[in-house]
Amino acid sequence: MTVLLALVLVPLLFAALAFATASERWRPWLVPAGGAVHLALVALAVRGPTPPALGGWLAIDALSRLILPLLSVLFLICALYAPAYLRVRPERPNRVFCAGLLLFLGVMTLITESHHLGLMWVALELNTLASAPLLYFNHNPRSLEATWKYLMIGAVGIALALLGSFFLAYSALAAGLGTSLLFDDLVKQAPHLSREWLHGAFVLLFVGYGTKMGLAPMHTWKPDAYGEAPGLVGALLAGGLTTCAFLALLRFVQIASSAGETKFASELLVAAGLLSMALAGVFMARQRDFKRMLAYSSVEHMGILALGIGIGGLGTFGALLHVVNNALAKGVMFLSAGNIHRAFGSKTTDLVSGALRRVPISAALFLAGFFAVTGSPPFGPFVSEFTILRGAIESGSYGVAAAFLALLFVVFVGMGATVLAVVQGEPGGERSDFHDSPGTVLPIFALMGLVLLLGLWIPPELDALVRDAARFVAAAP
Amino acid sequence: VEALIDSVLVGVVLLNFMLLATSRLSALINVSALQGAVLGVLTVIVHGGLDARPLLLGAVAAGIKGFLIPGMLHRALRDAAIRREVEPLVGYVTSLLLGALATAGALAFAKSLPLAPEHAGSLLVPGSLATVMTGFLLLTTRRKAVTQVVGYLVLENGIFIMGLTLHAAMPLLVELGVLLDLLVGIFVIGIVINHIHREFSSLDVTRLDALRE
Numbered sequence: 001m002t003v004l005l006a007l008v009l010v011p012l013l014f015a016a017l018a019f020a021t022a023s024e025r026w027r028p029w030l031v032p033a034g035g036a037v038h039l040a041l042v043a044l045a046v047r048g049p050t051p052p053a054l055g056g057w058l059a060i061d062a063l064s065r066l067i068l069p070l071l072s073v074l075f076l077i078c079a080l081y082a083p084a085y086l087r088v089r090p091e092r093p094n095r096v097f098c099a100g101l102l103l104f105l106g107v108m109t110l111i112t113e114s115h116h117l118g119l120m121w122v123a124l125e126l127n128t129l130a131s132a133p134l135l136y137f138n139h140n141p142r143s144l145e146a147t148w149k150y151l152m153i154g155a156v157g158i159a160l161a162l163l164g165s166f167f168l169a170y171s172a173l174a175a176g177l178g179t180s181l182l183f184d185d186l187v188k189q190a191p192h193l194s195r196e197w198l199h200g201a202f203v204l205l206f207v208g209y210g211t212k213m214g215l216a217p218m219h220t221w222k223p224d225a226y227g228e229a230p231g232l233v234g235a236l237l238a239g240g241l242t243t244c245a246f247l248a249l250l251r252f253v254q255i256a257s258s259a260g261e262t263k264f265a266s267e268l269l270v271a272a273g274l275l276s277m278a279l280a281g282v283f284m285a286r287q288r289d290f291k292r293m294l295a296y297s298s299v300e301h302m303g304i305l306a307l308g309i310g311i312g313g314l315g316t317f318g319a320l321l322h323v324v325n326n327a328l329a330k331g332v333m334f335l336s337a338g339n340i341h342r343a344f345g346s347k348t349t350d351l352v353s354g355a356l357r358r359v360p361i362s363a364a365l366f367l368a369g370f371f372a373v374t375g376s377p378p379f380g381p382f383v384s385e386f387t388i389l390r391g392a393i394e395s396g397s398y399g400v401a402a403a404f405l406a407l408l409f410v411v412f413v414g415m416g417a418t419v420l421a422v423v424q425g426e427p428g429g430e431r432s433d434f435h436d437s438p439g440t441v442l443p444i445f446a447l448m449g450l451v452l453l454l455g456l457w458i459p460p461e462l463d464a465l466v467r468d469a470a471r472f473v474a475a476a477p
Numbered sequence: 478v479e480a481l482i483d484s485v486l487v488g489v490v491l492l493n494f495m496l497l498a499t500s501r502l503s504a505l506i507n508v509s510a511l512q513g514a515v516l517g518v519l520t521v522i523v524h525g526g527l528d529a530r531p532l533l534l535g536a537v538a539a540g541i542k543g544f545l546i547p548g549m550l551h552r553a554l555r556d557a558a559i560r561r562e563v564e565p566l567v568g569y570v571t572s573l574l575l576g577a578l579a580t581a582g583a584l585a586f587a588k589s590l591p592l593a594p595e596h597a598g599s600l601l602v603p604g605s606l607a608t609v610m611t612g613f614l615l616l617t618t619r620r621k622a623v624t625q626v627v628g629y630l631v632l633e634n635g636i637f638i639m640g641l642t643l644h645a646a647m648p649l650l651v652e653l654g655v656l657l658d659l660l661v662g663i664f665v666i667g668i669v670i671n672h673i674h675r676e677f678s679s680l681d682v683t684r685l686d687a688l689r690e
Contacts, residue, residue: 118650125657152625155658156616159632162654163609166639169647174593179646196590 002053003045004060004113007068010037011106019099024090027098028083034102035076038109042072052115056182059115062472066320066465067247068112073450074239074327075105077443078232081335084439085232088342096133103130104236111244117165117181120248124161124212127241128154134233135225146221146228153221157211161248164204168255171197183251190258198259205252206268212245215306216276219299223283226295227347231338234291238298238334239327246305246323253309254473262312269310270400276303277407284414288348291341293418294333297373300411301326307404308388309473315391317470322384324462325372325454329381331447332369336362339441340422342434349418354427361436363423365444370419372451374412380454478525479599485519486604489638490580493611496631497572502623506550509627509634513542516637523601523641531644534652538637541659546630550623567618579610593642601642608635633658 014034021027045060046069052059060068082101086094107127114120128151136147169181174194178185186193211218226234256265280300287293305326308319337347339362344352355363372379375386385408392401454462492512499505517539524531565572583606590602612632616625636658640651 118653122653122657148622152616152629155629156613156632159629159636159658162658163636163639165650165654166636166643169643169650170593170639173643173646174591176593181647181650194591200590 002058003041003048003050004053004058007038007041007045007113008058008106008110010034010041011102011109015099015102015106018102019095021095024094028086028094031082031098031101032076032079035072035079035105038105039069039072039076042069056184057116057119058113060113061115062465062468063247063250064112066469067243067323068109070324070327071105071108071112071240071243074331074447075108075236077446078235078331078335080446081232081440081443084437085230085338087439088434089230092137092139097137100130100133101236104134104240108240108244112247115183117168117183117186120251121158121162121165124209124245124248125158127244128158128212131233131237131241134236135229137230137233138228143228146224150221150225153211153218157208157218159208160204160211161208164201164206164208167197167201167204168193168252170194171201183255186255187258190255191260193259195259195261198256198261199264202252202256202261202265203268206249206272209245209248209252210272210306213242213249213302213305214245214299215272215302216279216299219276219279219302222299223292223295226298226334227289227292231291231334231336231341234294234338235331235334238294238330242298242302243323243327246302249306250309250473257474266310266312269306270397273303273305273307273310274400274403274407276300276306277404277411281407281410281414284411284418287414287418288350290349290352290418290422291334291337291347293415294330294337297333297411297415298330300407301330301373304385304388304404307400308391311388311391311395311397311400312474313391314394315388316474317466318384318387318389318391320466320469320473321387321458322381324466325380325384325451328447328451328454329369329372329379332365332444332451333373335440335444335447336366336369339434339436339444340366343432344428345432349421351428352422353425354423356423358427359434359436361441362444365441365448367419367423368448369451370415372448372455374415375408376412378452378455380451383455383458478522482519482522483600485515485522486600486638489515489519489604489634490607493580493608493631494573494576496611496615496627497576498569500569502554502621503551505624505627506547506554509630510543510547512631512634513547514539514544516634517543519638520641520644524645530648534644534655538655538659542630542634546626546659550626553623564621565619572614572618575614576611579614580607583607583610595645596642601638605635605638605642608632608638611635 011034014030018027018030021030046065050060107123107130110123111120111127114123132147132151135150136143171193172179172189174197175192177189177192207218214222226238253265277300280296284293284296305319305322308315308322339359340352340355341347343359346352372381375381389401389404392404489512492508495508496505499508517535520531520535520538584603587603587606609632612628612635615628615631619625619628637655640655644651
C-alpha cells in the first residue's frame with residue numbers, strides 16, 4: 001500500500017477505533033495518537049519521492065508538500081488539547097466527537113492529495129459532512145441553528161462547485177479535447193479549453209469553494225458556526241478547513257492562469273479579498289461576542305489570502321506563507337478563547353472581563369495571539385502581510401496597497417477594543433471551576449512558539465517549500 | 478429524440494413555475510418529486526438506448542428524488558404538525574416574475590456558450606441553468622426549513638440536467654457528483670430536520686434567529 005493511501009486510511013482507522021472504544025476517559029487519547037501517526041507518515045511522504053496512487057488520482061505536488069505538513073502539525077497540537085478539554089466537559093458524551101475529529105483529519109488529507117477534479121469535490125463534500133457533528137457538539141438550540149446554517153450554506157456552495165466542475169469538464173468537451181479530469185492534464189490543455197465555459201466554470205468554482213473558505217459575501221455561516229463550536233473545532237475549521245478550500249481554489253487559479261486568463265481571475269480575487277477585509281472590519285467594530293469576532297477575523301484573513309494570490313508575483317509567495325501563519329495564529333486564538341469561555345461560562349464582553357486575573361496564562365496567550373493575528377511584529381503574520389504589501393507596490397497597484405493598509409488598521413482597532421475588554425479589568429461574570437492547566441495551555445504555547453519563530457526566522461526548508469508552491473501556482477505556459 | 482428531450486425540458490421548466498407559484502407545502506413537495514421522477518426518465522432518453530449504466534443512474538435518481546426524499550419531507554410535515562402554507566418572504570406573483578426573468582436570462586446566457594456538436598440547438602443547458610436559478614430563488618425567498626430543502630433539491634435537479642450533457646463522456650464524474658449530493662440531502666438534512674423538530678417543535682427557520690448581528 002502506498003503512503004498516500006495510508007495517509008487517508010490511518011485517520012479513518014483511528015476514527016473507527018475511537019468509535020468502538022467504550023471508555024469515555026481513554027477515548028480522547030486516540031485523537032492525538034492518530035495525529036502523531038499521521039504526522040510521521042506525512043514526514044515520510046513529503047521527504048521521499050512519493051509515487052502517485054490510484055492511477056494518478058492521489059498525488060503529492062509542490063502545493064500539497066506545503067499544506068499537508070501544516071495541517072498535520074495543526075491537527076496534532078489541537079488533538080493534544082482535546083483530552084484536557086473533554087475532561088472539563090464530562091456532561092457531553094464524546095464518542096461521535098472523537099471519531100469525527102479523526103474523520104475530519106482523513107478527509108482534509110484526501111483534499112490535499114486529490115489530483116482529480118471529481119475526487120477533490122467529493123472530498124470537500126465529505127468534509128462538510130464530517131464537520132457537522134463537531135459543530136453540533138453542545139447539542140443546544142443555538143448550536144443546532146449554527147449547524148443548520150452551516151450545512152445549508154455549505155451544501156449550496158458545494159452544489160455550485162459541482163456545477164462549476166461540470167462547466168470545466170464541458171469546456172474540454174466543447175473544445176473537442178480529451179476527457180481526462182486529472183489536474184495535470186487540465187493544466188496542460190488549459191490554453192485550448194473553450195473560453196466561455198472556462199469563465200463560467202471559474203466564477204462558479206470561485207463562489208462554491210469561496211463559500212467553504214468563507215470569503216465575503218459568502219461568509220454568512222462563519223460567525224454562527226465559529227461562535228457556537230467548541231474552540232477546538234473553531235481552530236480546526238479556521239486553520240484547516242478554510243486552508244483546504246483555499247487549496248482547492250488555487251488549483252483553479254492555476255488552470256485559469258495556464259489558460260492565459262490571469263487577469264480575469266485576479267480581478268475577481270482582489271475584489272473579493274478587499275470586500276472580505278472591509279466587511280470583517282465593519283462587523284468587528286464593537287463586536288461583543290469574542291468568538292464571533294474571531295470568525296470575522298477569519299473572514300478578513302481569507303480576504304488577505306485571496307488578495308495576495310490576486311496580486312500575483314511576490315503577493316503569491318506572501319499569500320502562501322500567510323496560509324501557514326494564519327492557520328497557526330488562528331489555533332492560538334480559538335484555543336485560548338475557548339479557555340476563557342470555559343472560565344467565565346460566557347463569551348460576550350458584557351459578562352467577561354478581567355480574564356488576565358482569572359486565567360492569566362490563557363488570557364496572556366489570547367492577547368499575544370491578537371497582536372500576532374493583526375499583523376504586529378515580531379510575529380509570523382507580520383512578515384507575510386508585509387510581503388503581500390510589497391507585492392502590491394511592486395506590481396504598481398498603489399490603490400490596492402493603500403486600501404490593504406487602511407483595512408488592516410481598521411481591523412486592528414476594532415478587534416483591539418474587544419480583546420482589551422476581555423482581558424482587562426476586574427473579573428466579572430459567573431465563576432466556574434475551570435483553571436489554566438498544563439493540558440489546556442501547553443498546546444497553545446506550542447502554536448504561539450511557532451508563530452513567533454516564523455516572525456523571527458523562516459527555516460530555509462519552509463522558505464523552499466513556499467517558493468516551490470508559489471512557482472507551481474503561478475506557472476504560466 | 479431531440480424533439481422529445483426538448484419537450485421534456487419544457488415540462489421541467491413549467492414545473493419550475495409551478496414550484497414558484499405553489500402555496501401549499503405538500504403540493505410543493507409533490508411537484509419537486511414529480512420533477513425528480515421526470516429527470517430519471519430524461520436520463521434514459523438523453524442516452525438514447527437501454528444500456529445498463531444510464532438506466533441505473535436514472536432509476537436511482539428518480540427513486541431518491543422522486544420518492545425517498547419527498548417521503549421524508551412529508552413525514553416531517555406530518556410529525557411536526559406545522560402550518561400547511563408556504564409563507565414566502567416574497568409574494569407568489571413577484572416570485573413568478575423573478576422566475577420568468579431568470580429563465581429568460583438562462584436562455585440568453587446559454588446562447589453565448591459554444592456547445593459540443595452533439596448538443597447543438599438542445600435545451601439541455603438553458604433548462605439546467607433555469608432550474609438552478611429557480612432552486613436558488615426558492616432557497617432564498619421561502620422561510621421554512623422544509624421549503625429550503627425543496628429549493629436545494631430543485632437546485633440539484635438543475636445541476637443534474639447539466640450532468641446529463643457530460644454523462645456519455647465522463648460517466649464517473651457525473652454519477653459520483655449526483656449520487657453523493659443526494660446522499661447529503663438524505664442524511665444530513667433528514668437528520669437536522671429531525672433535530673430542529675425536537676428542539677423547536679417547529680420547522681420554521683425564522684425561529685432560528687438567536688444568532689444575528
